[in-house]
Amino acid sequence: MTATPLRLEEVHSYYGKSHILQGVTLTVGPGEVVTLLGRNGAGKTTTLKTISGLVRAAAGTISFFGADITAARAHVSARNGLALVPENRGIFGLLSVEENLKIAVRKGSVWTMDDVYRHFPRLKERRRNGGAQLSGGEQQMLAIARALLNGPKLLMLDEPVEGLAPVVVDEIVAQIRDIRSSGIPILLVEQNLAVCSELADRHYILELGRVAYEGSREQFIADAAVKDKYLGVGA
Amino acid sequence: MTAAILSTDGLGVRYGSFTALSEVSLSIQPNTIHSVIGPNGAGKTTLFHALTGRVRPSSGRIFFDGHDITALTDDRRVRRGLARSFQVTSLFHRLPVRENLRLAAQGRAPWQALKMWQSADRNREAITVADTILERLDLARVAGRSAEELSHGQQRRLEVGMAMASRPFLILLDEPTSGMGIDDIATMKQLIADLGRDHTVLFIEHNMGIVMDISDRVTVMQSGRKLVEGTPGEIRDNPEVRRAYLGSMMTGGRA
Amino acid sequence: MDRPIFHFALAVLVALLLPFFIRSGTLATEVLVFAIAAAGCNLLLGYTGLLSFGQGIFFGLGSYTLGLALIHTTLPLLPTLVLAMIVGSVVAIVIGALSIRRQGVYFVMLTLAFAQLFYFLAYTFSDITGGDNGLIGIPRRGIGPLALNSSWSYYGFVAVIFLISFAALQRIATSTFGRTLLAIRYNGERAQAIGFPVRAFKIAAFAVSGAVTGLAGALHALLIGIAPLSDIDYHTSESILVMTIIGGTGNLFGSVLGAAFYVIVSDTLSAIWPRWLLLLGALLVVLALYVQKGIWGVIESAARAVRGRRGGPSAMKADSAGSQR
Secondary structure, X not given: OOOOOEEEEEXXXXXXXXXXXXXXXXXXXXXXXXXXXXXXXXXXXXXXXXHHOOOOOOEEEEEEOOEEOOOOOHHHHHHOOEEEEOOOOOOXXXXXXXXXXXXXXXXXXXXXXXXXXXXXXXXXXXXXXXXXHOXXXXXXXXXXXXXXXXXXXXXXXXXXXXXXXXXXXXXXXXXXXXXHHOOOOEEEEOOOHHHHXXXXXXXXXXXXXXXXXXXXXHHHHHOHHHHHHHHOOOO | OOOOOEEEEEEEEEEOOEEEXXXXXXXXXXXXXXXXXXXXXXOHHHHHHHHHOOOOOOEEEEEEOOEEOOOOOHHHHHHHOEEEEOOOOOOOOOOEHHHHXXXXXXXXXXXXXXXXXXEHHHOHHHHHHHHHHHHHOOOHHHOOOEHHHOOHHHHHHHHHHHHHOOOOOEEEEEOOOOOOOHHHHHHHHHHHHHHHHHOEEEEEOOOHHHHHHHOOEEEEEEOOEXXXXXXXXXXXXXXXXXXXXXXXXXXXXXX | OOOHHHHHHHHHHHHHHHHHHOOOHHHHHHHHHHHHHHHHHHHHHHHOOOOOOOHHHHHHHHHHHHHHHHHHOOOOHHHHHHHHHHHHHHHHHHHHHHHOXXXXXXXXXXXXXXXXXXXXXXXXXXXXXXXXXXXXXXXOOOEOOEOOOOHHHHHHHHHHHHHHHHHHHHHHHOEHHHHHHHHXXXXXXXXXXXXXXXXXXXXXXXXXXXHHHHHHHHHHHHHHOOEOHHHHOHHHHHHHHHHHHHHOOOOHHHHHHHHHHHHHHHHHHHHHOOXXXXXXXXXXXXXXXXXXXXXXXXXXXXXXXXXXXXXOOOOOOOOOOOOOO
């Protein structure tokens, strides 16, 4: 029986004295795509940062495939297969696409450069271009590809389709679906409801630093009141 | 119908090629509590920066208390009666709480602070204002402690106090309850409602409970524009607002 | 430990006791002259948070002003000192107003650039300044019937001016103005957002600092009888800063300690070892790493340890190593 890829229990974290996460409990199961929704200020990005270790959890526990990573440093978790694609993508603008990718290659990863170029033909075309010259969508693909080259055991994405044109959104959604079918569990923070409904097995909604709702794909699609209350202005 | 205390006409802010705010026309009635809400990237904080003078608008005008203040710097707007609090607490952390408020009170008449020979303790007026606010904010107990020693809730209250101390007509509060626990939120909600009695309050919030409960009017922004404005009830039932928050295929909008 | 009157008493003590510990009247006077300069620098650094490499400009200009006035005019001594203060202040206002258009490192670089500019101006206009040789032959005019020819009588004169300057700076530091400068140092953005025209206050701080530093420069020229080029060069700016930092940036009396330390140590060590500046550098590193509050900070900690009680929130005087705004 495989260990749960990710489990958070009553996690609290702060920015200085600002109490952002006030007891977050959630899980990501094997092969699942789970989305984390919520209005601005609810704590979605902080949750991802706390999991990855960029922000130190003040209380609660985080376990990654059974191992306690609550106090683990970010680079250690990353080495162990916890990949985060942040909102700002983190592309090295001065390096070429190929160089950005080569840095991330890890021995023993299921994904190789060839796999990446096959999955993201656009990146192959632009492989000699500088990172800063890419469009928003291409940068997002590069960021995801880089995470894959690391051979992640869990992938976390922070608003991957924000600010992208509909056509590009479709492309990225398709790529995420492919990644999911390769078996990697995914934790997705996203505000775009259509994207969430298409991809996710389960949804969590954060409100004021806590999980206010958990539902399956079907439950979530059907429940308009919940969406209004926690994502809209229905309070 | 009374004249608006604050109004803007086609206000726009551009950072290079990026348009953060465009064609925003507002009209705020005196002694009302007016909230500004909107999804990610709506431009709410940019609006505040433009209103307080921290950034210069690329287009449009701002009128306050009958005067065109578009060209005024932020410190001069404070002296006209327009004050703000910040989303990320920005106090004089090493100084005592009372001194924080005394400085904020002094800011209404800063040229008096150029008196290099007058001891600060002789500053009766500013000290009195500071003490009054300490009482009103329930911070009198910690008046002598340095600001950084306060709890988060107390610091957020002091943040609001800094805006109150210059005795403004209009107070802008940027996410006053950010990072607060339930109890502190309730206290802050009461404080804002209370402020509305003798000030005009304009505040940005994500906590819909507070927004709907205490606002007289709500302005909804999206992608740098004013989407719609109305009473809390009108906003709650408005399908455009719903769509703005819950989205369609296109996201928050910086394509 | 915190009260200004106590610090003033210490300053008086220093002025009274220096002659007993230092054989040379000239050296003792030099300590007080640089104590004034360091205190002026402290107003900018410790109170306003501005790290200025331009103090040498005001020091040197004060020096030249006094020299030119005493050589070419019949102005009595006291008015020439006032003139030096005015020149220092006006130049400081101009340089300050231009430099504060940038923040942080760029501000520092601007002050440094101005320092270099004025150095080369002084070097080039050698008809006025004496260039490399400096302005020589400055007469030590007395005040009315009071002659200041002997080194100890001059020391007495400088000691009185030192105490007056120290008291004046204390007054300024504890005034509403001084408190506003502190606020600007701690959070300039918020100071602006609560209504203070921060630029104007920073320029005012420069004005005061320039006046005080100009006065120190003038006294220095009178002490050594020449206005040397070195008074306006980079090394003077640097030394004044070092004295201020070593002494402790938040406290005016710290500047006195820093100046005393630097002047006395440089005098004794330089006779023994030509590379004594190495030691000074090492000391600065140690201070930066471990004793950020400078010599005064060490004394404060020792006093607290001896008394066995914790000092309260004493942050209403600037109490830590200067930060850049």
